[in-house]
Amino acid sequence: MKALQIQGLKKTYGSGLQALRGIDLDVEEGDFFALLGPNGAGKSTTIGIITSLVRKTAGRISVFGHDLDSDIAAAKACIGIVPQEINFSQFETCMEIVLNQAGYYGIPRRLAEQRAEKYLDQLGLWDKRHTRSRTLSGGLKRRLMIARALVHEPRLLILDEPTAGVDVELRRSMWSFLSGLNLNGTTIVLTTHYLEEAENLCKNIAIINHGVIIENTSMKKLLGKLNTETLILDLNSKLEYPPEFTDCQTRLIDPYCLEVEIKKTAGLNTLFKEIEQLGIQVHSMRNKSNRLEELFMSLVDNKKQAVA
Amino acid sequence: MNFQKQCIAYQTMVVKEVGRFMRIWVQTLVPPAISMTLYFVIFGNLIGSRIGEMGGFTYMQYIAPGIIMMSIINNAYSNVVSSFFGAKFQKHIEEMLVSPIPNHLILAGYITGGVTRGLLVGLIVSIVALFFTELQVYSYTLMFGVVLFTSILFSLGGMINGIFAKKFDDISIIPTFILTPLTYLGGVFYSIDLLPEFWQKVSLFNPILYMVNAFRYGMLGVSDINVGYAFSMICLFTVALSVFCLFLLNRGTGIKQ
Ligand SMILES: Nc1ncnc2c1ncn2[C@@H]1O[C@H](COP(=O)(O)OP(=O)(O)O)[C@@H](O)[C@H]1O
Ligand SMILES: [Mg+2]
Numbered sequence: 001m002k003a004l005q006i007q008g009l010k011k012t013y014g015s016g017l018q019a020l021r022g023i024d025l026d027v028e029e030g031d032f033f034a035l036l037g038p039n040g041a042g043k044s045t046t047i048g049i050i051t052s053l054v055r056k057t058a059g060r061i062s063v064f065g066h067d068l069d070s071d072i073a074a075a076k077a078c079i080g081i082v083p084q085e086i087n088f089s090q091f092e093t094c095m096e097i098v099l100n101q102a103g104y105y106g107i108p109r110r111l112a113e114q115r116a117e118k119y120l121d122q123l124g125l126w127d128k129r130h131t132r133s134r135t136l137s138g139g140l141k142r143r144l145m146i147a148r149a150l151v152h153e154p155r156l157l158i159l160d161e162p163t164a165g166v167d168v169e170l171r172r173s174m175w176s177f178l179s180g181l182n183l184n185g186t187t188i189v190l191t192t193h194y195l196e197e198a199e200n201l202c203k204n205i206a207i208i209n210h211g212v213i214i215e216n217t218s219m220k221k222l223l224g225k226l227n228t229e230t231l232i233l234d235l236n237s238k239l240e241y242p243p244e245f246t247d248c249q250t251r252l253i254d255p256y257c258l259e260v261e262i263k264k265t266a267g268l269n270t271l272f273k274e275i276e277q278l279g280i281q282v283h284s285m286r287n288k289s290n291r292l293e294e295l296f297m298s299l300v301d302n303k304k305q306a307v308a
Numbered sequence: 309m310n311f312q313k314q315c316i317a318y319q320t321m322v323v324k325e326v327g328r329f330m331r332i333w334v335q336t337l338v339p340p341a342i343s344m345t346l347y348f349v350i351f352g353n354l355i356g357s358r359i360g361e362m363g364g365f366t367y368m369q370y371i372a373p374g375i376i377m378m379s380i381i382n383n384a385y386s387n388v389v390s391s392f393f394g395a396k397f398q399k400h401i402e403e404m405l406v407s408p409i410p411n412h413l414i415l416a417g418y419i420t421g422g423v424t425r426g427l428l429v430g431l432i433v434s435i436v437a438l439f440f441t442e443l444q445v446y447s448y449t450l451m452f453g454v455v456l457f458t459s460i461l462f463s464l465g466g467m468i469n470g471i472f473a474k475k476f477d478d479i480s481i482i483p484t485f486i487l488t489p490l491t492y493l494g495g496v497f498y499s500i501d502l503l504p505e506f507w508q509k510v511s512l513f514n515p516i517l518y519m520v521n522a523f524r525y526g527m528l529g530v531s532d533i534n535v536g537y538a539f540s541m542i543c544l545f546t547v548a549l550s551v552f553c554l555f556l557l558n559r560g561t562g563i564k565q
Contacts, residue, residue, distance in 0.1 A: 013565060051406045054565045073309050073408035081406050087399035091331070097403075103320025104407035106313025148403075 001029045001064065003156045003187040004050070009059035011045050011211075019045040021211040023059070027204070029155070032182045033189045034198040034219075037208035043191040044084055046208070047160050051081045064155060077105065080154030082145045084161045084191075090134040094125050094144050097133060098151050105152040112151065119147040122177070139170040146174075150181075157181065159190040163197070175201055199223065230288035233258040236281035245274045259288070309408050317409045318417060325421025329387055336387070336425060337432060340379045344433045347375050348440045351497060363499050363530040368441040373524040374496030377458065379433045381491060381516065382483070384426030384459040385466040388418050389479045392470030401563060411557040415467065415550070422463030423456070430455060444527060450535070451526030457542045458519045464549035471553070471562040490516045495524075500532050518542065 004027040011020040019042045027033045037043050048054030050061055052072070061068045066075035088097045095116060102112035120126045123143040128136065133144060142162060149157060159178075163171045175197055182188050192198050198205065198219075205222055207215040215222065235256045242250040242258065247266040251259045258280075262271060275282060309317065329336040348368070356367030363370055395401040404414055437443055445451060465482075473479045494516030500508045511517055518538035525531035531538070556562070 048565070052564075053402055053405055055560055073410070076406065076408040079406070083402065085399065087402045089395070089398055089400045091328075100320055100324055101403055101407070104317050104404055104409050106309055106316045106408070108316060 002062070003027045003029045003031065003064060004189065005060075005062045006046070006050075007060045009046065009049065009061065010057045011042075011049060011054065012057045019211050020049075020057075023208070023211070023213055025206055025213060025216065027156075027187060027189055029064070029187055030182075030185060031187055031189075032179075032201060032203045033187075034202035034205045035189065035191045035208060036195065036198065036205060037191070041208045042211040043208060044160055045211075047081070047083075047158055047189075047191070050158065051079060051083075052076065053083075077152065078155045080149035080152065080157045082142070082149045082157070082159040082162055084164070086141050086145070088133050088141075088144070088148070091132060093130050093132055094120060094136075094147075095129040097144065098148050101148045102151045107152060115151045115153070116147075119150045123147045124173075139166045142166055143170075143174070146177075154186070156187045156189065159188070161191050163192055171197070228261050228263055231260045231262065231285055232288050233260060233275075233280075233285050234283045236283045239280070243274075243278055243280065245271055309410065313408075314410070314413055317407070318413050318420075321404075321409075321414070321417025322420045322424075325387075325391060325417060326424050328391055329421070329425050336383070337429060340383060340429045341432050341436055344375050344379055345436050347371070348437060352440055363528070365528055365530070366441070369444075369528065370499075370524075371497055372437045372441055372443060373527045374494075374520050376430050376433050376437065377455075377520050377523045378491050378496050380426040380430040380455060380459055381462045381519070382487070383429040384422040384462040385469075385487060386483065387425040388422040388463045388466030389470045389473070389483075391421060392418055392467055393473045393476075393479050396470070396473075396563060397476075405563065412554055415553055415557060418467055419460055419463040422466060423459040426459035426463070427455065430459075446529035447526050450539070451523065454519060454522045454526055454539065454542065457539075457546055458523070461519075461542060461546045461549060464546065464553055467553050468549065468556070471556050473562070490514050493517075495520045495532060515541065515545065 004025070006023055006025040009020055009023040009025075010018075012018045023042075023046060025035075025046075035043050035046070045054060049056045050063070050068075052068070061075075063075040064078045066072075066078065068075050092100070098116040098120060099109075099112050102115060103109075107115070116129075117126070120129055123146055125140065125144055125147060128140065133141065136144060146159075146162070149159075157178075162178075163174060166174065178188055178190075179201060190198075190202075202219050204218050205215070206213050232253075235258060238255040239252060239258065240255070242252045244250065245260065245262075247263050248271060249261045251261075253259055260271070262268070352368035352371060356371070359367040361367070392401075395404075434443060465487075469479060469482050493511065494514050495511070500511045500517070503511065512533070518533060518541050521531040521533050522535050522538040522542065525535045
């Protein structure tokens with residue numbers, strides 16, 4: 001069963017800006033799906049259309065088989081949304097916000113109260129249940145939005161940049177919370193800028209740029225595309241120019257810091273031998289992180305060249 | 309959504325809407341009580357005692373229905389326009405838009421909020437009026453009918469204003485430049501018989517004249533105009549504005565990009 005099916009989705013805003021140029025996307029039930037893309041790529045627009053906040057210009061969307069045009073109420077009942085921007089009434093308490101949302105979905109009061117307690121508690125907001133949302137910190141507001149999105153127990157939870165502006169600790173607990181939900185069967189779709197986290201948690205991924213999907217694959221396959229690895233060597237002695245090694249590309253970041261890009265198939269022994277032969281003194285060595293980020297940038301760049 | 313779920317959703321909206329204006333009662337319920345008291349004191353008592361009779365009643369008795377109606381109109385309108393625009397401005401309208409509540413229920417929720425505040429303020433002002441004069445009732449049915457439909461009508465007006473409003477100025481322009489003048493010129497303080505014939509004819513284009521007079525007829529049994537005609541007009545406008553509001557909501561005007 002497909003949790004989400006998007007076909008030929010286009011959006012032109014009133015300003016004439018074409019934000020989506022024909023998007024096709026499938027998300028299987030039970031997936032933990034990441035939608036990646038630079039600012040302005042069209043992620044929020046896509047999510048806005050799925051959640052009925054933005055009108056589409058063309059295309060079809062169905063959620064668990066319910067078409068958004070013909071079966072909107074059933075589709076909406078399947079979706080929980082955590083938007084990018086805070087959107088609750090400043091004057092309402094956490095409890096009121098969650099209970100009202102339950103009411104809008106037609107959940108009886110008794111059940112709504114049980115659910116509100118469950119999710120406010122799980123997200124560490126139970127102590128603050130009578131606090132007005134206005135006075136919560138940024139991270140707590142985001143958690144409140146998650147509790148609100150879960151109160152009708154949606155089969156598909158969509159989060160738009162849930163970890164933006166959230167501190168490291170909170171981010172970690174949020175990710176483990178989401179993993180738990182996913183293990184229990186909730187399909188999760190999110191957009192994020194924290195690529196490393198997406199790398200560890202998401203099963204499938206689509207990359208969007210300028211309103212076009214430029215890559216849609218499993219995280220495993222995508223990472224498999226990385227056929228090189230980048231090592232950073234801190235040196236004890238100065239180098240005038242980058243040395244040459246077999247199967248490698250080298251670059252001097254500064255005279256004491258050498259970057260080596262090596263094919264994954266090549267063993268490191270050859271490299272070490274050659275370093276030894278040239279008499280280069282290596283003080284320390286590390287992997288260059290943000291590999292996904294690099295890949296992402298190279299994909300985006302390739303497309304740009306292809307377009308140009 | 310099945311019927312039971314719709315009831316829960318509607319109930320949630322109503323509790324929220326009523327809770328909103330009750331929570332800020334100092335801004336919503338007290339001001340009309342104070343300003344209407346001033347009207348009664350100044351126009352009814354001080355000046356009214358020198359005016360003598362109007363339509364066969366003391367001036368105080370004559371203006372009481374108009375003042376009650378005026379407060380109902382203002383409060384029904386401003387409740388919906390502030391609540392709906394506030395929801396747009398703070399974006400929590402999205403809470404409703406993503407949920408399966410049908411648009412007619414969203415509309416019904418806001419209108420019920422406006423009507424409730426209109427009626428509550430009407431009641432408060434009526435109680436205030438009792439300190440100054442005796443209120444009589446000529447026809448309960450007509451009186452309640454007019455009050456109900458008028459408050460629905462102006463709640464719808466507030467909704468339309470809220471839908472089109474883009475900034476805070478937009479929600480005070482219509483009340484200041486249209487609603488208030490029409491109310492003051494709508495026969496709250498005088499019978500249009502006092503006007504020259506030309507201005508009497510002009511006044512007939514003012515919809516508020518019909519509501520004030522129909523209500524006054526419900527209380528005193530006197531009216532400047534045909535009450536059956538007035539009541540039909542109110543109903544007709546109510547239906548027309550409801551349809552228009554639903555059309556706007558379905559189209560997503562002012563709320564969806
Ligand atoms: N309401 C709007 N009116 C006009 N243009 C918009 C609107 N919202 C977004 N855009 C434009 O659409 C493009 C996609 O935006 P968005 O979907 O928010 O991107 P992302 O979420 O990936 O950062 C951007 O160029 C943005 O400026
Ligand atoms: Mg965005």
